[in-house]
Amino acid sequence: MSEHDPQPPTFRRPAHQRLLPAAVAIVLGVGLFLAGGLGLAPWPASSTGHNASSSADAGRTAADPLTAQITGLQAHLRHKPDDATALATLGLDYVQQAKTTADPTYYPKAEAAFQRSLTLEKTDNFTAMGGMAALEAGRHHFNQALDWARRAIAVNPYNSSLYGTLADAYTQLGRYTEAADAVQRMVDLRPGAPSLSRASYVAELRGDTATARTDMQRALNDAAGPADQEFAHYYLSELAFNNGDPTTGLREAEAGLRAAPASTSLLQAKARAEAALGRGTAAIADLTRAVQRVPQPEHVLQLGELYQSLGRTREADQQYEVFRAEQRLFANNGVTLDSDAALFEADHGNRARAVTIARQGLNSRPFIDSHDALAWALHANGQDSEALTESDQALAQGTRSALFHYHRAMIQRSLGNPAAARTDLTAALAINPHFSPLQAPLAHKALSKLTKSSA
Incomplete structure (x- = not known):
């Protein structure tokens, strides 16, 4: 090296x-x-859309x-x-x-x-x-x-x-x-x-999004070519979306796609912003293109949940089956499943299995995502006291995460703490009112109901 x-x-x-x-x-x-950066989360390359282990045609190497x-x-x-x-x-x-x-x-x-x-x-x-x-x-x-x-x-x-x-x-x-x-x-x-x-990621973890954006913009300014530009625009898009600004998220994704037109991750980022802006058809089209090129599990799951949010349950179930198959393939090749698999089982599959996966994931990866996934899996199984402890751990660094706050709000509500639930729901929707096509609408409804009941 x-x-x-x-x-x-x-x-x-x-x-x-x-x-x-x-x-x-x-x-x-x-x-x-x-x-x-593992902490930044790996992503697919933009230059290929086929599984390298399949019978690729001879001209692909060129x-x-x-x-x-x-x-x-x-x-x-x-x-x-x-x-x-x-x-x-x-x-x-x-x-x-x-x-x-x-x-x-x-x-x-x-x-x-x-x-x-x-x-x-x-x-x-x-x-x-x-x-x-x-x-x-x-x-x-x-x-x-x-x-x-x-x-x-x-x-x-x-x-x-x-x-x-x-x-x-x-x-x-x-x-x-x-x-x-x-x-x-x-x-x-x-x-x-x-x-x-x-x-930038260090700053984001502690909730300092201004510094995170500044550092990522510096990374973009230092970009040596299209690959670097793709990388920086993707994370600038993610930072914007995750902090409730899908318009900027869309702009960054589109800027990245001009540098790297075949990027699957930028298509995924573009689709997330489009869905938040009410452009469901465009979001489905872009995310489908990304998944067809490289079926990254998180993109497959995102497409399934987008379909489900639009009432297209048959297409959603198809994507969920693909996700399950991918998780089996990863596990069979030595990958320890953790937060994505645990959240999927809690939301769409076997709730008891969700806890098993989440506990195993936390043992190998005691990261904030793993604490949140275990919290949500425990909540799905009615174990809310332990769930709250894990949810507190997920938010202990000060990370601005609408999903984490939503999960803690639902746990607090189940524990009979409506005021605490309102606080976390308010925080979730203030951070990003469109954080999930499935769960953000539930957060809005829950907050409205809690607000009315307290009036």
């Missing part, structure tokens, strides 16, 4: 792609993936630099199977391909490549160590990710991307002060889009 790695690549844990000889590819391969690099590395390793650097680079590309295509079957391939690389070079192989950290983070094994990141930094303490990986692990483990320190070290080593975007 080099300090000249690319800025936060193409998307969701930005998808970064390049094609170079193995010796040089390591610079990009590691930077590519490790430049992304249009998809990541696939082309994988093919080139595989050919190189057939002639030089003991090239530890090439093996580590291949492993990183497999991890990125898993994120790019929503195909977790790449994770076992990545692990095999890293382990072979580490067998060949045990001592100074910070590339494979950093790659293992990225892999374990992708599988939601954050304690292991932290261990590998520390090992890599012990070998190369001046590589900014490794501190990004360290920060990501600390963040997901709920060790927010240590995460902020790692991000500061990353910024000190190399101020730029990858480090500034993480600094």
Whole structure:
């Protein structure tokens, strides 16, 4: 890994792609993936719309630099199977391909490549160590990710991307002060889009959205190309939407799509803003395009809930079945399910299973999302006293989350605390009155009813 790695690549844990000889590819391969931010949430690449493990047509590699690099590395390793650097680079590309295509079957391939690389070079192989950290983070094994990141930094303490990986692990483990320190070290080593975007997330977690926007705007200003612009516009759109400004959210998403027209994540952001602005047909069209290109589970679930909010239950159920199948595929390939799966089961599936998933998720990822998911799963099962404790943990950092406040409001209402419920419902709708196509209308109705009953 080099300090000249690319800025936060193409998307969701930005998808970064390049094609170079193995010796040089390591610079990009590691930077590519490790430049992304787990805390910021991974995202699909904009350049491909097909599952890489399917029978892709032969011409795809020419249009998809990541696939082309994988093919080139595989050919190189057939002639030089003991090239530890090439093996580590291949492993990183497999991890990125898993994120790019929503195909977790790449994770076992990545692990095999890293382990072979580490067998060949045990001592100074910070590339494979950093790659293992990225892999374990992708599988939601954050304690292991932290261990590998520390090992890599012990070998190369001046590589900014490794501190990004360290920060990501600390963040997901709920060790927010240590995460902020790692991000500061990353910024000190190399101020730029990858480090500034993480600094933005640190600020967002503590509820400082003004600083979060400023840092992300700086990341946009430092963008080295369309991939960086895509990344920054996506998160600027998310920041705007999550704070009740879908108009700005739509504008940022559209600006990003001008730089990266095939971006699935920007289509998803655009659809969220459109739905909030009452443009349901356009939202369905954009989100469908995103899911058809790369069926990221969170996008599939979002499409299902959008269909359900519009009364199109058959289409909603189809998307929910796809989501269930994807969760099984991820679990079968070593990924620990957590908040998304738990919330899905609480809202649309098996409520008892929701608690099981949420508890397991919290054990491996004691992040604020995991506390909220367990709170909601417990509430769905009538365990509201414990649910309130978890909900308080979700909001303990001061994060501005309409969903978290809505969940706590419903828990407070079930506990017979109408005044507290009104407070949280008011906070939720003040933060973002359109936070969910299904639950925001319920929040409005609940607040109206509580207000009338208290009059």
